[in-house]
Amino acid sequence: MEQIIVKGGNRLRGSVRVEGAKNAVLPVITASMLASEGQSVITDVPVLADVYTINDVLRYMNADVEFNDQTIHVDASQELLTEAPFEYVRKMRASVLVLGPLLARYGHANVAMPGGCAIGSRPIDLHLKGFEAMGAHVEVGNGYVELQAEGRLQGAKIYLDMPSVGATENIMMAAVLAKGKTVIENSAKEPEIVDLANFLNKMGAKVVGAGTETIRIEGVEKLHGAEHNIIPDRVESGTFMIASAITGGNILIQNAESDHLRSVISKLEEMGVTIFDEDGGIRVIGPDKMLSTDIKTLPYPGFPTDMQSQMMALMLNAYGTSVFTETVFENRFMHVEEFRRMNAKMKIEGRSVVIEGPTKLQGAKVAATDLRAAAALILAGLNAEGHTRITELKHLDRGYVDLTGKLAGLGADIERVDENGEKVYQQPAGGTVSYLID
Ligand SMILES: CC(=O)N[C@H]1[C@@H](OP(=O)(O)OP(=O)(O)OC[C@H]2O[C@@H](n3ccc(=O)[nH]c3=O)[C@H](O)[C@@H]2O)O[C@H](CO)[C@@H](O)[C@@H]1O
Numbered sequence: 100m101e102q103i104i105v106k107g108g109n110r111l112r113g114s115v116r117v118e119g120a121k122n123a124v125l126p127v128i129t130a131s132m133l134a135s136e137g138q139s140v141i142t143d144v145p146v147l148a149d150v151y152t153i154n155d156v157l158r159y160m161n162a163d164v165e166f167n168d169q170t171i172h173v174d175a176s177q178e179l180l181t182e183a184p185f186e187y188v189r190k191m192r193a194s195v196l197v198l199g200p201l202l203a204r205y206g207h208a209n210v211a212m213p214g215g216c217a218i219g220s221r222p223i224d225l226h227l228k229g230f231e232a233m234g235a236h237v238e239v240g241n242g243y244v245e246l247q248a249e250g251r252l253q254g255a256k257i258y259l260d261m262p263s264v265g266a267t268e269n270i271m272m273a274a275v276l277a278k279g280k281t282v283i284e285n286s287a288k289e290p291e292i293v294d295l296a297n298f299l300n301k302m303g304a305k306v307v308g309a310g311t312e313t314i315r316i317e318g319v320e321k322l323h324g325a326e327h328n329i330i331p332d333r334v335e336s337g338t339f340m341i342a343s344a345i346t347g348g349n350i351l352i353q354n355a356e357s358d359h360l361r362s363v364i365s366k367l368e369e370m371g372v373t374i375f376d377e378d379g380g381i382r383v384i385g386p387d388k389m390l391s392t393d394i395k396t397l398p399y400p401g402f403p404t405d406m407q408s409q410m411m412a413l414m415l416n417a418y419g420t421s422v423f424t425e426t427v428f429e430n431r432f433m434h435v436e437e438f439r440r441m442n443a444k445m446k447i448e449g450r451s452v453v454i455e456g457p458t459k460l461q462g463a464k465v466a467a468t469d470l471r472a473a474a475a476l477i478l479a480g481l482n483a484e485g486h487t488r489i490t491e492l493k494h495l496d497r498g499y500v501d502l503t504g505k506l507a508g509l510g511a512d513i514e515r516v517d518e519n520g521e522k523v524y525q526q527p528a529g530g531t532v533s534y535l536i537d
């Protein structure tokens with residue numbers, strides 16, 4: 100079993116470039132299935148396990164997908180299968196994002212239910228409610244969801260009970276080929292929604308209002324392939340911001356977009372971190388003394404749940420009591436137990452965690468419980484006495500490209516080793532990119 104070994108204490112310095120966003124590229128790849136003519140070319144694609152998974156789902160459905168040099172070519176102009184079996188969907192929840200495109204193009208989709216995961220039950224009822232409003236018949240049984248429409252979908256007015264990112268994306272992708280106008284109210288406003296809308300519009304769709312709470316879509320007869328460059332990953336950017344803050348470092352995070360990180364920047368500044376835009380990126384300088392704060396996760400533009408565990412690692416270092424309240428997912432505190440192994444003083448109270456700081460963290464053997472928890476444990480390790488060993492790296496590889504190599508490049512004492520203790524230099528996602536640690 101591979102593990103990452105971090106020895107705390109080094110101040111990080113230098114610059115690092117963030118990748119294209121995982122949560123933007125996954126829906127863009129599924130949207131490329133909507134093109135009945137031409138090829139789509141997607142650039143600045145992160146070489147991640149999740150990207151390999153979604154590519155395999157598309158290939159299973161008969162699309163031609165090539166992935167080289169952070170660029171994906173998709174040709175979906177031939178007839179596609181309208182099914183996605185459990186073997187594929189279980190690896191990654193975002194596979195449900197094939198539902199909207201398949202339903203829009205073929206009036207049919209039969210896809211395994213994604214099920215729950217370590218951060219909560221994560222139902223897809225809002226996606227299905229949207230499809231039904233557009234005229235699809237929905238049947239759920241034997242672990243599958245089957246959608247069937249008579250002819251073309253019909254544009255509809257859809258109000259989302261909560262601004263679900265996935266439901267907004269799926270309904271948007273279904274609506275672009277529907278007859279007439281669709282209005283999605285209380286839609287998610289995340290930058291990844293805007294990125295998807297931009298890609299759809301390049302394909303010939305008519306989507307307006309993405310990034311606001313009302314999205315309007317005028318259905319068109321057909322769509323064609325398009326070229327698209329993926330927006331920078333705001334969660335990877337935020338993770339490096341905390342790496343700098345937690346080590347009292349000074350890092351330039353290139354390609355990071357501060358407009359997408361307002362809530363994170365504002366909280367870090369409150370804690371004493373210095374942050375400013377510089378040369379197409381963000382410079383982050385850690386303070387000598389970190390101050391405590393309270394945070395509540397919320398849909399965008401609120402504080403992102405995907406930054407909750409990393410920020411908690413930083414709060415362990417702050418003077419005073421911090422309270423972190425999670426409102427987006429009902430069970431995203433699994434990492435708290437792992438932090439406690441490192442001597443953290445924290446207590447779960449309902450949907451909040453109370454953190455007493457500062458704690459002199461001690462290196463320990465810990466297991467990643469989900470993707471962002473993996474990053475958070477590494478961050479805590481950067482600030483702990485002695486060695487921290489992090490296992491269950493499959494979670495990390497879903498969403499971070501060579502985090503070990505990048506942190507080592509910034510001066511961290513960190514390495515990834517296999518079961519024989521041999522250094523591992525390449526992402527196990529198995530891409531064409533390898534990052535050398537000197
Ligand atoms: C691939 C991707 O982009 N993943 C992101 C996406 O996940 P995802 O799209 O799954 O997250 P949602 O915004 O849909 O989920 C938010 C909340 O709504 C609930 N819900 C959602 C849909 C539904 O039909 N019914 C329902 O009750 C969920 O259980 C959760 O409590 O947004 C999350 C919230 O910012 C992020 O943490 C994930 O990293």
Ligand SMILES: C=C(OP(=O)(O)O)C(=O)O
Pocket residue numbers: 122192193218405470471498
């Ligand atoms: C929860 C996440 O992703 P997913 O929705 O793919 O599980 C994440 O990116 O932190």
